[in-house]
Amino acid sequence: MEFLSGGEIFVRCLQEEGVDIVFGYPGGAVLHIYDALFQQEQVKHILVRHEQGATHMADGYARATGKVGVVLVTSGPGATNAVTGIATANMDSIPMVVFTGQVPTHMIGNDAFQEVDNVGITRPCVKHNFLIKDVRDIAATIKKAFYIASTGRPGPVLVDIPKDITDPKIKIPFEYPKDVVLRSYNPVLKGDDGQIKKAVDLILSAKRPMLYTGGGVVLGGASEQLTRFTRMLNYPITNTLMGLGGFPASDRQFVGMLGMHGTYEANMGMHHCDVLIAIGSRFDDRVTGNLAKFCPTAKIVHVDIDPASISKNVKVDVPIVGQVGDVLNSMMQIMEHEGRKPDAAAIDAWWSQIEEWRGLECMKYGWSDETIKPQYVVQKLWEVTGGDAYITTDVGQHQMWAAQYYPFDKPNRWINSGGLGTMGFGLPAALGVKAAFPDAEVACVTGDGSIQMNIQELSTALQYHLPVKVISLNNRYLGMVRQWQEFFYAGRYAMSYMEALPDFVKLAEAYGHVGMLIDKPADVEGALREAFKLKDRLVFMDFRTEPTENVYPMVPAGAGLNEMILV
Amino acid sequence: MRHIISLLMENEAGALSRVAGLFSARGYNIESLTVAPTNDATLSRMTIVTRGDEQIIEQIIKQLNKLIDVVQVQDIQDAPHIERELLLIKLQATGEQRDEVFRLAEIFRGQILDVTDASYVVQITGPGARLDAFIEAVGNIPVIEMARTGALGLSRGSCGMSI
Numbered sequence: 024m025e026f027l028s029g030g031e032i033f034v035r036c037l038q039e040e041g042v043d044i045v046f047g048y049p050g051g052a053v054l055h056i057y058d059a060l061f062q063q064e065q066v067k068h069i070l071v072r073h074e075q076g077a078t079h080m081a082d083g084y085a086r087a088t089g090k091v092g093v094v095l096v097t098s099g100p101g102a103t104n105a106v107t108g109i110a111t112a113n114m115d116s117i118p119m120v121v122f123t124g125q126v127p128t129h130m131i132g133n134d135a136f137q138e139v140d141n142v143g144i145t146r147p148c149v150k151h152n153f154l155i156k157d158v159r160d161i162a163a164t165i166k167k168a169f170y171i172a173s174t175g176r177p178g179p180v181l182v183d184i185p186k187d188i189t190d191p192k193i194k195i196p197f198e199y200p201k202d203v204v205l206r207s208y209n210p211v212l213k214g215d216d217g218q219i220k221k222a223v224d225l226i227l228s229a230k231r232p233m234l235y236t237g238g239g240v241v242l243g244g245a246s247e248q249l250t251r252f253t254r255m256l257n258y259p260i261t262n263t264l265m266g267l268g269g270f271p272a273s274d275r276q277f278v279g280m281l282g283m284h285g286t287y288e289a290n291m292g293m294h295h296c297d298v299l300i301a302i303g304s305r306f307d308d309r310v311t312g313n314l315a316k317f318c319p320t321a322k323i324v325h326v327d328i329d330p331a332s333i334s335k336n337v338k339v340d341v342p343i344v345g346q347v348g349d350v351l352n353s354m355m356q357i358m359e360h361e362g363r364k365p366d367a368a369a370i371d372a373w374w375s376q377i378e379e380w381r382g383l384e385c386m387k388y389g390w391s392d393e394t395i396k397p398q399y400v401v402q403k404l405w406e407v408t409g410g411d412a413y414i415t416t417d418v419g420q421h422q423m424w425a426a427q428y429y430p431f432d433k434p435n436r437w438i439n440s441g442g443l444g445t446m447g448f449g450l451p452a453a454l455g456v457k458a459a460f461p462d463a464e465v466a467c468v469t470g471d472g473s474i475q476m477n478i479q480e481l482s483t484a485l486q487y488h489l490p491v492k493v494i495s496l497n498n499r500y501l502g503m504v505r506q507w508q509e510f511f512y513a514g515r516y517a518m519s520y521m522e523a524l525p526d527f528v529k530l531a532e533a534y535g536h537v538g539m540l541i542d543k544p545a546d547v548e549g550a551l552r553e554a555f556k557l558k559d560r561l562v563f564m565d566f567r568t569e570p571t572e573n574v575y576p577m578v579p580a581g582a583g584l585n586e587m588i589l590v
Numbered sequence: 591m592r593h594i595i596s597l598l599m600e601n602e603a604g605a606l607s608r609v610a611g612l613f614s615a616r617g618y619n620i621e622s623l624t625v626a627p628t629n630d631a632t633l634s635r636m637t638i639v640t641r642g643d644e645q646i647i648e649q650i651i652k653q654l655n656k657l658i659d660v661v662q663v664q665d666i667q668d669a670p671h672i673e674r675e676l677l678l679i680k681l682q683a684t685g686e687q688r689d690e691v692f693r694l695a696e697i698f699r700g701q702i703l704d705v706t707d708a709s710y711v712v713q714i715t716g717p718g719a720r721l722d723a724f725i726e727a728v729g730n731i732p733v734i735e736m737a738r739t740g741a742l743g744l745s746r747g748s749c750g751m752s753i
């Protein structure tokens with residue numbers, strides 16, 4: 024048997040888990056661990072410029088690969104800087120393991136240098152967390168952390184490691200546990216057969232059905248099953264912001280995103296449907312609008328792996344707890360075996376109604392020869408990248424335009440912070456994706472406000488050669504805030520105007536990258552083509568867009584989904 | 591509606607704060623919460639008295655089950671059950687009040703645990719409502735201090751929560 028120190032055990036555990044990259048930042052409490060990392064090659068480390076960047080990189084990595092993202096930061100400020108990224112991952116159910124350093128065990132609770140109660144601070148925004156107090160518990164705890172993060176409804180797990188238990192002088196026998204036994208944690212995988220039968224009956228009885236699918240399809244790797252299921256039924260399907268790419272957007276059956284900035288046809292379809300089939304989606308308030316007016320005539324089926332997501336906001340008629348993919352397989356089996364089909368005549372009639380709504384072309388936008396329309400930049404980005412890039416975004420109007428005008432045909436390509444809405448997410452997330460897939464095209468669609476929240480990661484991009492494309496839709500406004508102020512505060516633009524913006528081209532150059540300023544509509548496509556030709560350079564594209572453009576359609580707060588503001 | 595929720599959880603540091611934190615973060619009401627180890631030293635049993643409509647109670651139970659340290663959750667309100675709570679109350683008792691306290695303690699089948707020439711400590715056990723009734727009955731007799739354990743509950747019959 025081998026004898027290893029806590030630091031060495033830590034590294035071996037990561038190797039055993041198949042971790043290829045750790046995103047982190049060193050400090051006193053994790054020096055033993057860094058020393059052990061330094062003495063091996065298998066697990067690479069990316070040194071970020073701010074711990075929030077590390078968490079978003081690991082998060083982007085996880086969303087693109089489906090694997091667990093791994094973060095390593097020091098105690099105190101290292102850990103508190105990571106909290107926003109942990110909460111971001113938690114809201115979107117992203118598998119992540121975050122290791123934080125802690126002061127030595129005998130000093131815990133004494134207000135020691137750089138001491139913060141990491142387990143306490145993060146408790147409300149993790150799936151679970153641990154404080155390891157004995158070197159003999161490191162291996163088993165790390166095993167549990169990866170298991171919990173990646174199974175059931177995924178989420179971030181934090182492991183707090185006091186400095187003394189990684190002491191290189193203390194060596195103990197090492198063996199990595201083969202499996203995990205957790206009597207208190209048994210995620211349900213297979214849906215209940217009786218419930219599945221009931222659901223099939225209800226689904227096939229529908230005259231005006233809607234499929235409303237979300238992030239659970241992407242997280243559960245079930246887009247192939249969802250696609251077959253949807254085509255088998257010939258029902259209209261809408262995706263949440265988090266579910267985009269779960270069903271091919273170019274398919275005729277796709278009616279676009281729903282919710283606050285969803286399409287007219289998706290939201291009207293929701294409002295008038297008689298059977299709503301919710302799959303891996305959680306009835307978020309940005310989706311439902313006013314609950315009292317939500318889907319007034321629908322019976323609801325809901326498939327979700329987390330029982331707590333079911334009937335939380337909206338009472339459902341047929342709940343099914345289980346893995347999306349398995350449940351869809353079972354439903355398709357029943358339909359195939361029993362040769363049962365939907366009501367074709369009713370569905371045809373429903374489709375003509377939907378096509379009428381679609382005919383409104385709610386996503387049309389005006390054209391100008393003078394100023395660049397942000398929607399146009401996104402459409403051209405889609406063309407230039409063949410619709411096949413990984414797109415990360417920050418938060419604001421640009422995020423919504425990216426969601427609306429870059430249709431995804433594949434899952435895991437659309438990477439944004441939906442639940443927490445974290446400005447500053449986009450650039451580091453893009454770097455995390457690029458680190459996972461160095462040959463893929465990766466673009467970050469961002470805004471002039473958001474990009475400044477983690478712009479320091481441009482330096483990380485240079486050091487580790489992560490040539491992503493930054494597509495900044497620079498409207499000189501905190502545009503989403505400005506839009507709300509225009510609509511709901513009589514145009515009193517309190518603190519939403521960005522004065523004294525930096526020269527982004529020079530800034531990009533100062534960080535060792537290529538900067539481009541584009542301010543004419545006619546130059547948009549050419550500039551994009553030029554930038555994407557620079558395969559091995561990070562290009563920061565500063566698009567000066569129409570400052571007061573708004574995101575449409577919009578369901579105002581308190582309204583029903585059928586009460587959209589159209590252009 | 592008032593519910594008594596019992597749960598078994600891993601007897602680990604921090605487990606209590608996960609439950610307490612869940613209630614405060616999600617705005618659920620806690621009337622009382624008690625916790626202590628069980629015959630199985632690796633498990634603690636917690637009893638929570640809460641209030642909420644059906645949908646809230648359903649969410650509370652789901653959210654408790656979702657906590658990784660929680661092994662089992664039961665709403666014992668659903669079935670026949672026993673509820674007990676213990677009250678220790680120190681009453682000022684001089685003159686006529688001394689007989690009055692003594693008599694009340696007897697009526698409520700309480701015990702007198704401590705006596706001085708100016709006070710009594712009385713112990714009452716029973717369902718929460720019975721303790722409330724005693725406090726009510728004490729009326730004008732000044733209460734120097736009191737402590738209640740919060741409710742405990744077990745289901746009736748031969749089945750129970752264990753692993």
Ligand SMILES: Cc1cc2nc3c(=O)[nH]c(=O)nc-3n(C[C@H](O)[C@H](O)[C@H](O)COP(=O)(O)OP(=O)(O)OC[C@H]3O[C@@H](n4cnc5c(N)ncnc54)[C@H](O)[C@@H]3O)c2cc1C
Nearest residue numbers: 237238239243263264265282283284305328347441442444
């Ligand atoms: C500025 C802004 C505007 C927004 N506007 C909109 C909008 O217009 N429309 C919109 O839709 N959203 C919008 N959002 C996002 C919104 O806040 C929510 O994040 C989003 O709607 C939630 O998506 P979801 O329901 O797919 O759930 P997710 O957060 O993706 O949750 C996934 C669900 O699936 C379940 N699940 C996970 N894995 C599995 C599995 N393997 N099997 C089964 N179930 C599983 C989980 O338990 C969970 O219930 C906006 C966000 C921002 C920041």
Ligand SMILES: Cc1ncc(C[n+]2csc(CCOP(=O)(O)OP(=O)(O)O)c2C)c(N)n1
Nearest residue numbers: 419420421446470471472473500501502503
């Ligand atoms: C960290 C953080 N702070 C504040 C907000 C609130 N917020 C949401 S959108 C937005 C404006 C974003 O501006 P910008 O990045 O320029 O994007 P735009 O809306 O102009 O496209 C703000 C301030 C947030 N989501 N995240």
Ligand SMILES: [Mg+2]
Nearest residue numbers: 470471500502
């Ligand atoms: Mg802006």
